[in-house]
Amino acid sequence: MASVARITTISSRSDESFEDAVRRGIERASETLRGIEGAWVKDHVVNIKDGSIVSWQVNLEVTFVLDDGGQ
Template identity: 55%
Template structure:
């Protein structure tokens, strides 16, 4: 039997939502061990002068706790 924890993180990208998700998951995996999944809780964009400045995602990252 395993026990998991879910934590929320935020990541941004100047390119796309997909890139923000990839950046967030890669960064989480550097700090958290046993990352097994992530889902996008929220998406938003920052707008400046009528143009998208950056894409932001809030991710719920699931990782398995060690014994």
């Protein structure tokens, strides 16, 4: 059986860690997208204020299989 997938880019931020930012991004994407099969962390950035890290941000490329329309 063949399938076709789509890739969409999302950005997610956490006050705790990169891992938490990734987890939150995937959890949120799962509320909207069906058939998520994987994600690639494309970029990761720390946000700094007064010399301290205040948040961790990731840009994710999320891969999901397109619905076959019930066929």
